[in-house]
Amino acid sequence: MLTRNLLLRLSESQSLKNFLTRFKSFNNVTRRFVAGEEIADAVEAIRALNKKGAGASFDHLGESIKSEAETRVEVGEYLRLLESIRDCELDSNVSVKLTQLGLDIDGELCLENARTIIEAAGRLGNFVRIDMEDSTKTGATIRIFERLRTDFDNVGIVIQSYLYRSEKDIDHLIEIGARVRLCKGAYNEPASVAFPRKADVDGNYVRLMEKLLESGKYHGIATHDEAMIAATKSHARARGVSADKFEFQMLFGIRRDLQERLIKEGYRVRVYVPYGRFWYPYFMRRLAERPANVGFVLRNMLKG
Numbered sequence: 572m573l574t575r576n577l578l579l580r581l582s583e584s585q586s587l588k589n590f591l592t593r594f595k596s597f598n599n600v601t602r603r604f605v606a607g608e609e610i611a612d613a614v615e616a617i618r619a620l621n622k623k624g625a626g627a628s629f630d631h632l633g634e635s636i637k638s639e640a641e642t643r644v645e646v647g648e649y650l651r652l653l654e655s656i657r658d659c660e661l662d663s664n665v666s667v668k669l670t671q672l673g674l675d676i677d678g679e680l681c682l683e684n685a686r687t688i689i690e691a692a693g694r695l696g697n698f699v700r701i702d703m704e705d706s707t708k709t710g711a712t713i714r715i716f717e718r719l720r721t722d723f724d725n726v727g728i729v730i731q732s733y734l735y736r737s738e739k740d741i742d743h744l745i746e747i748g749a750r751v752r753l754c755k756g757a758y759n760e761p762a763s764v765a766f767p768r769k770a771d772v773d774g775n776y777v778r779l780m781e782k783l784l785e786s787g788k789y790h791g792i793a794t795h796d797e798a799m800i801a802a803t804k805s806h807a808r809a810r811g812v813s814a815d816k817f818e819f820q821m822l823f824g825i826r827r828d829l830q831e832r833l834i835k836e837g838y839r840v841r842v843y844v845p846y847g848r849f850w851y852p853y854f855m856r857r858l859a860e861r862p863a864n865v866g867f868v869l870r871n872m873l874k875g
């Protein structure tokens with residue numbers, strides 16, 4: 572837990588980022604979790620995933636946006652992504668963080684930017700997933716999602732099982748017919764808002780997953796945890812929810828063996844494919860989830 576918290580704190584450190592990126596071999600290591608810096612890199616990664624029978628979700632890594640102009644650039648990137656999906660005939664949707672669209676600058680600006688992307692996605696028969704960030708953004712993210720949901724069907728949200736508030740949020744989201752991606756949560760949260768013990772996070776995950784499967788909507792069960800996956804399969808069987816009524820979701824480069832196994836078993840799998848220049852915080856969150864990954868990184872850096 573100490574290592575996890577430390578790595579999450581370091582994910583915000585600009586000086587560590589500057590130090591690490593001086594090593595050429597470090598950039599190769601990041602490729603384990605990040606498809607590359609350009610749209611074309613992510614397109615290639617998604618083509619390969621589609622060939623194996625997995626769907627995908629593009630994520631442009633662009634945290635800490637400070638100006639309205641930067642949010643417009645971000646919208647442009649997402650519009651290009653949606654066109655690439657159509658032109659390259661990919662099985663993929665897109666995931667976006669509201670801070671990239673201006674959540675920290677002005678809620679109305681953020682809403683307008685999100686609308687532009689969701690409208691374009693709708694015209695192309697595509698879907699937009701709004702990622703969930705740290706707990707200081709949860710309330711605002713859900714409020715903006717609710718406003719979008721009244722006008723659009725092709726938008727979904729993410730809920731994190733580590734937050735105490737999530738059960739209430741899920742009940743409400745089910746009531747308004749939302750499509751939810753359920754994950755455990757990736758940020759460094761205090762015990763005042765989030766379960767500190769993994770067993771409680773997992774217990775809540777199972778409880779929320781059961782509610783989602785019973786809701787009759789199409790949801791994403793996002794996890795690499797075999798116990799969560801087994802619980803999902805077993806609940807779906809018990810409630811007669813067929814394998815085409817939900818999907819498992821995993822992150823690019825993590826548990827590829829499990830992704831392939833689930834596809835062979837007849838389940839739907841979608842892989843989240845991040846790309847872009849601002850990969851550092853995302854990469855550090857992946858290390859924090861499995862501190863053994865730090866060994867992998869160091870070994871590869873020394874080789875380089």
Ligand SMILES: Cc1cc2nc3c(=O)[nH]c(=O)nc-3n(C[C@H](O)[C@H](O)[C@H](O)COP(=O)(O)OP(=O)(O)OC[C@H]3O[C@@H](n4cnc5c(N)ncnc54)[C@H](O)[C@@H]3O)c2cc1C
Nearest residue numbers: 702703754755756757793794795796820821822843857860
């Ligand atoms: C598709 C998708 C979208 C996500 N979107 C969000 C989001 O919007 N907001 C948010 O806060 N979080 C998001 N997450 C991250 C999520 O919250 C967790 O941090 C992450 O998925 C790890 O949790 P886990 O369910 O895999 O379980 P854990 O208990 O953390 O891990 C279970 C097992 O999975 C494997 N594993 C997990 N992580 C790694 C890793 N980094 N490297 C290698 N093996 C690993 C290990 O075998 C581990 O034992 C997303 C995750 C996925 C899969």
